[in-house]
Every structure is written in C-alpha cells, then in structure tokens.
Amino acid sequence: MSIHAVPPLTDAPAQVLLAHLAERLGAAHVRTDPDEIALHLREERGLYTGTALAVVRPGSTEEVAFVVRECAAAGVAIVPQGGNTGLVGGGVPYGGIVLSLARLNRIRELDAVNATMVAEAGCVLADVQRAAAEAGLLFPLSLPSEGSCRIGGNLATNAGGTAVLRYGNARELALGLEVVLADGRIWNGLTALRKDNTGYDLKNLFMGSEGTLGIITAAVLKLFPGIRSRATAFVGLASPHDALRLFERLRAAAGAELTAFEYMPRFALEIVLRHHAAAVRPLAGEHHSYGLIELASPQQDADLAGIFEEVVGAAIEDGLVEDATIASSDAQRLALWDLRERLSEVQRYEGGSIKHDVAVPVSRVAEFIDQATAACESEMPGVRVCAFGHFGDGNIHFNLSQPVGMDRNAFLAAWETFNRIVHDIVREMHGSISAEHGIGLIKRDELPHYKDPVALDLMFTLKRALDPANILNPGKVLALGENLPDALPAAGA
Structure with missing residues (x-):
C-alpha cells in the first residue's frame, strides 16, 4: 500500500463537505471568513503562512471523529491544531482544513x-x-x-x-x-x-x-x-565548562530537588536587558556565562537556600563561580525567570535569527557550545551566537543572530549552510537535531541526513499503516511528495 498526495478539491465538492460539517457542528464552528481563519494559517515566528478551506472546531471526540470520516471520504487533508504555538511549521496548513481542538477543553x-x-x-x-x-x-x-x-x-x-x-x-x-x-x-x-x-x-x-x-x-x-519550598539562584561564570561543573556539584548535593538548570551566554542576557523594559540586571558585573538554577521540594521547611549557600559558596571559593544571587522573595524569583523566558521573543529585535533546537549528552554540552560557536563564527565573521537552554538535559537552543548591519535576507539565505555545520557537530556527538520542538516542516528535509535509515523506514511503514491516504498533517515530519513549499523558509520570510 502506497501513500499518495491528496489532490485539491474543486469548489463544488469543497462546499458539499463544508455544508456537511456545518450541519453537524453548527455553522459557527466551520469558519471560512479569511479574517477569522488568518491566525490559524501562520506559524508563530512568521516563517510560514499557509492556506485552508476552513477552520473547523468540533466540540467533542465524537465530533472530531465525524470530521475525520467526512474528510477521509472526500480526500481532504486535515491539520490538527491546538494553541498554534509551534516553532517548526508543523501546524501550518497547505490546503484542506484546520481542525482546531480549542473547544475540547474540559x-x-x-x-x-x-x-x-x-x-x-x-x-x-x-x-x-x-x-x-x-x-x-x-x-x-x-x-x-x-x-x-x-x-x-x-x-x-x-x-x-x-x-x-x-x-x-x-x-x-x-x-x-x-x-x-x-x-x-x-x-x-x-x-x-x-x-x-x-x-x-x-x-x-x-x-x-x-x-x-x-x-x-x-x-x-x-x-x-505540590511544591511547598523553592529556592532560585542566578550565577555568573567564566565559561559553559564551569557551568557544567557547577551542575555536577548541585546534582550531587540536591539530587531530585534540582528542578532546573538553565544556561545563558552574555549576549542572551544583554539583549533581554536591551529590549525588555522591565528587566533588571541580576548581577553587578558582566560574565561570559550565566546559570539560572532552581531547587524545589514538596516539604514546607526544606532548607533549599542552605544547599545553594553551601554549594555555590564553595564554588565561589574555588573560583568556579564568579558571582551569584539567591532570590529572597517570590517576586525576585519571578523576575529572574523572566530574564530567561523573554529570551525567545527579544531575539527578533536583533534582526534575522537562524535557530537550532538540538540535544547532546549532558557530558558534552559545554564542548558542543564551544565547537559549534567556533565553527559558525569562522563561517560568518560577526555572527552572534545565542546558545542557551536546558543544561541539565543536554538541550541547547543554538541560535544565530545576524551580524550587525548585515542584510536580513542575505543572512537567512545561509540557513542551510549553518544547519549542516551545527547538525554535523551534533551527529558527531551522538546527539539529536530536534530536542523538544519537533520536526514539522523546517527540519523535514534534514531528517534523512541524520536519522538511522532503518528507523526512518519504520517511520514510513507506520505512516502507511495508520494513514494510508496521507490526510493527517501531510508533508510534515516525512516528505511524501506533497505539493508543499520548501522545508526551509524563504529568505524574505
């Protein structure tokens, strides 16, 4: 059994399908007005904009099943969509319908x-x-x-x-x-x-x-x-290698109470402070690297601040940590987290950004940052590396901001070049080219370069078995000959 691309509907069959859906779901839940459906057609970062016959909003599992049966009978593609907050183009439709799950909210x-x-x-x-x-x-x-x-x-x-x-x-x-x-x-x-x-x-x-x-x-x-005790610290360090050594010490001392260890380079903190008016510099001086660390416990009286004081204090004495602060209130804790959580949105103000969501073994995460940074800077002098993320699980968002003054489109045209540089290093370190964002459209054509061929063959086999007509989110994850745009966004996106 082979998978085939879904042919486009002519106007008449499309109207018949939409009428059947409206009869069951109600006309208010089969939306075709361009202004109403526009937000469902665009990926959050604005890299992809698609098209759809309608946005359909079933209100129950049974209504979802009805919509799928009707679309399957008509040969119409379905793109499921939740909050449409994805970052890899996985929720962008190219024809067919968007099936919004927003009403299934109980x-x-x-x-x-x-x-x-x-x-x-x-x-x-x-x-x-x-x-x-x-x-x-x-x-x-x-x-x-x-x-x-x-x-x-x-x-x-x-x-x-x-x-x-x-x-x-x-x-x-x-x-x-x-x-x-x-x-x-x-x-x-x-x-x-x-x-x-x-x-x-x-x-x-x-x-x-x-x-x-x-x-x-x-x-x-x-x-x-539930969490009843928290302690949050922000530390300045001389390198990602020092950050990794501090992580090892905290993991040994805190065990399961070590909930988060987030890494940020100097450039990342600088752009948050530059573009987010409410941001406050957490440490007096500047440092090459920063760590945002949280301990948490279900025990009301857990002495988490004491663990920080002991471990970080010793790290300062050993020259491993250059400076540190521990939040003394919930407001201060939220302010420290805001520095990290604003990072994705402020990168856009620095011009074009080429993003990679990768993972390597935790033991090699600092080595990866150093090696990938050097390779990218060698390829394009002036490129600004913004490598940040979840140090404790090896997931780094290795993002590149365009050189100051460079044309944005010219920079984005180098996306494939930087993909090969970064992803080849990830492969050498036995890592993954997608840690948490998925494959979607933007990494669809990268997957065959790096996925084990037997694993890839099994993925195609599963797709053929479960969706032989290729109506479920066609063109995403696996390339099956659909009439879709190139996986990488156009330079003018």
Missing part, C-alpha cells in the same frame, strides 16, 4: 489518590497546572507559552520545557491517550495504570508524531506532590 476527572488527571486536548497548559494546584498537586510541564499552548499539542510534539531535568518530557507525563485515527475510529487508551504489560505501547506512537498518525483528543496525565 478536565474530565482528577483522581488525587491515583495522582492523575484526564484532560481533553484543548485544555490550555496553564489551566491544567492550575487544576492540579487546586488539588494540592503539580503538573510539572512548564513552557513560556503555557498561557496559550494546549495539552494536545504539547503531547503531539513531546514538549520539553524547563522541568525536564526532574520530571521528563511530555512523553513521560502521560499514562494514556484517546486518539481519533485517520479512518475516524476512536482508540480509547485512557488507562490510568502505571503498570500495564498487555501488548504494544500504542500511546508512544502518537506522542511526538505531530498529528501525522492520529489526533489526540484526551490524555491521562501524571500528577506529582
């Missing part, structure tokens, strides 16, 4: 004893966190976009975030799923069991598949004891 059940929650795919991540907190529990997935991203998209992209060091990626935070398949059948895998050895682990096929194998409509999420 928390169906919360079992405090089992420490689980059943949440529908359209629940905003911050609302899931809030519901858990109201029960005295914690849902630990945390992202800068948590006020608008939705849990279905988080699972479909296997989102990471700042707490992976302690709790794992989104894949580790779900016990079961409910999924609508490409033929409209509903797989009810909403198990709340932590042990279930009855065959293949189907849920992991769909988490991280970016809506190409099925549409996640609900999930059983793991909850954890």
Whole structure:
C-alpha cells in the first residue's frame, strides 16, 4: 500500500463537505471568513503562512471523529491544531482544513489518590497546572507559552520545557491517550495504570508524531506532590565548562530537588536587558556565562537556600563561580525567570535569527557550545551566537543572530549552510537535531541526513499503516511528495 498526495478539491465538492460539517457542528464552528481563519494559517515566528478551506472546531471526540470520516471520504487533508504555538511549521496548513481542538477543553476527572488527571486536548497548559494546584498537586510541564499552548499539542510534539531535568518530557507525563485515527475510529487508551504489560505501547506512537498518525483528543496525565519550598539562584561564570561543573556539584548535593538548570551566554542576557523594559540586571558585573538554577521540594521547611549557600559558596571559593544571587522573595524569583523566558521573543529585535533546537549528552554540552560557536563564527565573521537552554538535559537552543548591519535576507539565505555545520557537530556527538520542538516542516528535509535509515523506514511503514491516504498533517515530519513549499523558509520570510 502506497501513500499518495491528496489532490485539491474543486469548489463544488469543497462546499458539499463544508455544508456537511456545518450541519453537524453548527455553522459557527466551520469558519471560512479569511479574517477569522488568518491566525490559524501562520506559524508563530512568521516563517510560514499557509492556506485552508476552513477552520473547523468540533466540540467533542465524537465530533472530531465525524470530521475525520467526512474528510477521509472526500480526500481532504486535515491539520490538527491546538494553541498554534509551534516553532517548526508543523501546524501550518497547505490546503484542506484546520481542525482546531480549542473547544475540547474540559478536565474530565482528577483522581488525587491515583495522582492523575484526564484532560481533553484543548485544555490550555496553564489551566491544567492550575487544576492540579487546586488539588494540592503539580503538573510539572512548564513552557513560556503555557498561557496559550494546549495539552494536545504539547503531547503531539513531546514538549520539553524547563522541568525536564526532574520530571521528563511530555512523553513521560502521560499514562494514556484517546486518539481519533485517520479512518475516524476512536482508540480509547485512557488507562490510568502505571503498570500495564498487555501488548504494544500504542500511546508512544502518537506522542511526538505531530498529528501525522492520529489526533489526540484526551490524555491521562501524571500528577506529582505540590511544591511547598523553592529556592532560585542566578550565577555568573567564566565559561559553559564551569557551568557544567557547577551542575555536577548541585546534582550531587540536591539530587531530585534540582528542578532546573538553565544556561545563558552574555549576549542572551544583554539583549533581554536591551529590549525588555522591565528587566533588571541580576548581577553587578558582566560574565561570559550565566546559570539560572532552581531547587524545589514538596516539604514546607526544606532548607533549599542552605544547599545553594553551601554549594555555590564553595564554588565561589574555588573560583568556579564568579558571582551569584539567591532570590529572597517570590517576586525576585519571578523576575529572574523572566530574564530567561523573554529570551525567545527579544531575539527578533536583533534582526534575522537562524535557530537550532538540538540535544547532546549532558557530558558534552559545554564542548558542543564551544565547537559549534567556533565553527559558525569562522563561517560568518560577526555572527552572534545565542546558545542557551536546558543544561541539565543536554538541550541547547543554538541560535544565530545576524551580524550587525548585515542584510536580513542575505543572512537567512545561509540557513542551510549553518544547519549542516551545527547538525554535523551534533551527529558527531551522538546527539539529536530536534530536542523538544519537533520536526514539522523546517527540519523535514534534514531528517534523512541524520536519522538511522532503518528507523526512518519504520517511520514510513507506520505512516502507511495508520494513514494510508496521507490526510493527517501531510508533508510534515516525512516528505511524501506533497505539493508543499520548501522545508526551509524563504529568505524574505
């Protein structure tokens, strides 16, 4: 059985399909007005803008299944969409319909004893966190976009975030799923069991598949004891190697209480201070590298500040840390985190930005930063490296800002060149070219360069088996001959 590209509909069949959908869902939930659907056609960074017949908003799993069956019968592509906060073009439609899951926003059940929650795919991540907190529990997935991203998209992209060091990626935070398949059948895998050895682990096929194998409509999420003590520190260091050595010391001293270890270079802090009016310099001097570190505990009286004082104090005496501050209030803690969370948005003010979301073994993360920085600066003198991210799990956002005064389009035209430089180094270090953002469109053509060919063949086999007509998010993750734009954005984007 072969996969084929979905042919475009003529006007008449399109209108018949949309009429059937409106009859079942209500006309208000089948949107075709260009102004109403415009926000659903554009990727958050503005690199891709697509087209769609309509944005369809089912209100239940059964309505999702109905929409999929109707589109399958008509041969119309479906692009599932949550909060549309993705960064790799995975949610941009090129024809067909956008299936918005925003109305599937109920928390169906919360079992405090089992420490689980059943949440529908359209629940905003911050609302899931809030519901858990109201029960005295914690849902630990945390992202800068948590006020608008939705849990279905988080699972479909296997989102990471700042707490992976302690709790794992989104894949580790779900016990079961409910999924609508490409033929409209509903797989009810909403198990709340932590042990279930009855065959293949189907849920992991769909988490991280970016809506190409099925549409996640609900999930059983793991909850954890609520956090009752926190301590947050911001440190200045002479190099990423010193940051890695400090991480090792803190991991040994704090164990599971080490929740986050975020790395920022000097350039990253400079642009946040330059472009974010409310930002305040956290340390008196300037340093080559910075670490934002958080310890957290479910114990009310945990002496986390004492751990910081002991470990960081010794590191200062040893010359490993140049300066440090520990937040003395929740307001100060939030201000320190704001420096990190504003970083993605302020990069745009420095001109064109070529971004890489990569992972290497934690033991090699400092080496990677040094080697990739030197290679990129050699390729383009004046390029400004902004390598930041989740030091404790080896995930670095290795971003490049254009040289001062350079034409933006000329800089972005070098995207493929820098991909090869950075990704080749990642491969040499046995890393991944996509740590937490996914493949989507922007890395689709990179994947064959770096994925094990047997693994890639298995991925194609799964796609053929689960979506033989290629109607689910076609052209994303795997290149199957669809009539889509080039994977890399145009220089003028």
